[in-house]
Amino acid sequence: MLHTTFLNKTFSNPIVLASGILGVTGASLAHMVENGCGGVTTKSISLEPRPGHKNPTMMGTDDYFLNAVGLSNPGVANALPEIAKFHSLSTAPIIASIFAGTADEFGEVAEHICASPIDFIEVNISCPNVGKEFGTPFAYSTTAIEAITKIVKSKSTVPIIIKLSPNAWNIAEMAKAAEAAGADAITAVNTISGLMIDIESRRPILANKQGGVSGPALLPIALKCVYDIYASVKIPIIGTGGVTTGRDAIAMIMAGATLVGVGSAAYYREKTCFAKIVAEMAEFMQTENIKSLAEIRGAAHTN
């Protein structure tokens, strides 16, 4: 009932581990599949290793999660054996997330990562927490999106997915630019910029001061983004942001998502959140007599 085909690959269910959450090694990514997700996304991988930001890098409340990890990762050369390890442990599809500071460097990382057994590349042009190093995220500019999409596409041997930012007020225009430049799919969304203040010390809580908001508070924002993108492009969407329950995931599908990314839910419902969300989706579908997800994909668009 929940099997989903995405760009000619079959996922046993539409729930995908979002980038940067729990899985950084091949073994931990495979462990997330054991915990119920239909596919996984790696932490964003850059050309060279990165230490990331100083602590504290994250905080959470019942309503939202705020992080500024700073894209810490071991670099592409060290990521290759981890992806091979995942492939030896699991048959689930794997999406390699990449990021870089320039269009050419994005192309270089894409070329390197294609030497490993990946199914897709997700191009992270939307991290809100590294502005001091990399300037304005590429995800706010159609020109930058076109340039990066074209170069990554030309260097990749697998389909490419462009990950967009909810901070771009006209996100559907960004999706259209990606589609026109050759993107095979869109992930919407990354975290939205935020800041929290500790009123005793009168300082921002995170060492980086600002961070990215995820978790329940992001859901209505992400749904609006997916809804607008679905109405504007033909390529499939991985709907990500604030999905914590099966009902949230169903709403993402009704907005137009084909796959549903899940990240911060692991903080709220532990690593078994994936299996719980899948079971809740199945339960809802049974109650409502829905036979397949195709029946309800984009359903919120009909008048």
Ligand SMILES: Cc1cc2nc3c(=O)[nH]c(=O)nc-3n(C[C@H](O)[C@H](O)[C@H](O)COP(=O)(O)O)c2cc1C
């Ligand atoms: C701790 C943390 C680290 C993240 N690292 C990455 C990353 O490396 N690359 C990326 O594209 N997104 C990253 N994200 C964003 C998530 O992949 C996802 O887009 C966002 O958290 C919204 O989904 P959620 O509400 O289900 O967490 C990170 C999010 C969190 C909370």
